[in-house]
Amino acid sequence: MSTILKLKKKKLQLDSLLASYNLFSTVYFPTRIMNHSSTAIDNIFLNNIITDFSIQSRPNGFSDRDPLLLMLNNIRLHIPTA
Numbered sequence: 001m002s003t004i005l006k007l008k009k010k011k012l013q014l015d016s017l018l019a020s021y022n023l024f025s026t027v028y029f030p031t032r033i034m035n036h037s038s039t040a041i042d043n044i045f046l047n048n049i050i051t052d053f054s055i056q057s058r059p060n061g062f063s064d065r066d067p068l069l070l071m072l073n074n075i076r077l078h079i080p081t082a
Contacts, residue, residue, distance in 0.1 A: 022048045026055050032065045044070050 001009075018024060023045045030038035042065060044055060052073040057066040 018045060024048060026053070026070070027068065029057060031057060031068065034064065041065070042068060044068060050075075 015025070025043050025045055027040055027043045030040050031042040032039045046053065050072060054071045054073075056069045056071075058069050059066045
């Protein structure tokens with residue numbers, strides 16, 4: 001089996017495991033970019049209740065990995081009353 005197929009199988013296994021806990025990954029773009037390669041090694045996992053969000057890469061030049069910015073929209077917070 002080729003390396004690419006093995007990696008795809010591992011990704012499917014991870015997605016299946018996350019789904020069993022109602023989680024999903026949100027990053028589908030490279031977060032570490034080098035001269036001859038790029039990889040998506042950083043991720044943010046959300047539960048499947050949160051559907052209104054956006055995520056962006058924010059390159060800053062301080063690291064070989066780009067920071068991620070997660071914006072959650074229409075979130076209702078429960079504030080307990082005294």
